Amino acid sequence: MMNAKRFTSLALGISLVAHLGLAMANPTGNVYTANERASSISQVRVFDLEQRIELPGIPTGRYAHGLHLSPNDHTLYVANMKSNSVSVIDVATLKETAQIPVGQNPVQIGSTPDGRLAFVSLSAANQLGFIDTTERKVIGKVDVGRTPIQMMATVDGREVYVANQGSSQDPDDSVSIVDPLTRSSIGTVTTGKGAHGVAISTDGAYVFVSNIEAGTVSVIDTNSRKVVDTHKVGAGPNGISFKPSSAQ
Template structure:
């Protein structure tokens, strides 16, 4: 595993210190969107809901996650562009790409919107999340069935955990003790104990689990089942699936509201038959209570910390939509880069 490379003017020591710092949030009015089709990350101003800039990153950036202090946006990608432009990609049935070489996570400084660091992880990294204290990153490596655990102060991978086949979405529980991993081609959710850095359970859920999540109070977990147009609800105490709720075609990302009452689900559909809706699931009744139309290929979804807005990336429309959660209406849509996927807003 090669060491973290220095990029730009910020030194490695500064990157580490800034990552762990508890200073004020750096960019309180921005959304970051990973555009897999043109290898950029779009920055959208929340106040005007207009794109501010596109940042060039590595090949095929799939997911972006802001650090808890808001100072960095971490992006998964397949590494730097090759000089000849040949990436040797093969698309799988979900529209993802696989690579024969290792991937990376890159850090964007949200003060300057410059790439300041790169860390090598595993083959075809899909999603990255950070621990609540911001000291570690967990990265799913879809091409090799592992999760890389990255120490952000030491600037290196400190553990590699074997999970299911083609791990994709990942979230860490609110107490920081467990990481749930959606194994897209195994039909399971892996449970990683963050203290021992080992898989301690594997929960059978259904076809094509794409992304997982937790309610902020930790009482419930959930996973989108892209292969059967459903969302599975999980009891995290028993580590057991308790129910399935039908949504629309090819649900991908899922996110809970801050009050822990609602799960919002982006229904992507396929390129030939794009989905363009977001489902609102009431956790107590386990029913869809609202369906909102956004744009073609609704893929990524995130909710702001107040629970006022949900932001959805529309991967086939190359746009991001803002939904007023109370009214259930789209209040703004803006163009971003090509094939937007992962999306993150400051906590």
């Protein structure tokens, strides 16, 4: 996982927004961040790590937030919360090639391992939207829990785990399990208050969920679909990622 503070101070010395969404494209070595504070048209900021310079920004919809790179690293998807759309950006040209209407308040994006299907959390509608990445259009939606935020597909692409955060006044504590083929909900797991971030182990055996209000990380066994462990981690855990021990 990239340390945003270290990236800011050592690589570039440029001040970034407080709530920072990051994505890195392996072929180019560029890092992308969402400039979500813009009041009208937002943009994705682009940083060249090799040259340690900031490249021209890429205009998107309003309040760009969640970023997701396609599995082949060719396309960057951006959730535009106030435009109710997802921007499609060509990583090679650094241009927006499409903007897909998706529904109410899109926050985060994910995809199947083959990249044929993308998902977007529609936090104001309590739904998960499905995007055909070839046709570049929404092909279905499914109801999930309250205020869905992050999601991730299992390594076989057969299930998507969606964290439902709720509000700070009335937090949700659930993770919805969705079948992307039938576009239907197939289960719910109770985790901790304010379920927010989702990461899945490389072998697909476990799902890790950060619970922003509870200050914990829940560990879900994908076979039993039950929480098998809970770790206290401190106040307000947000995003989460998984790094196998061999990569440490």
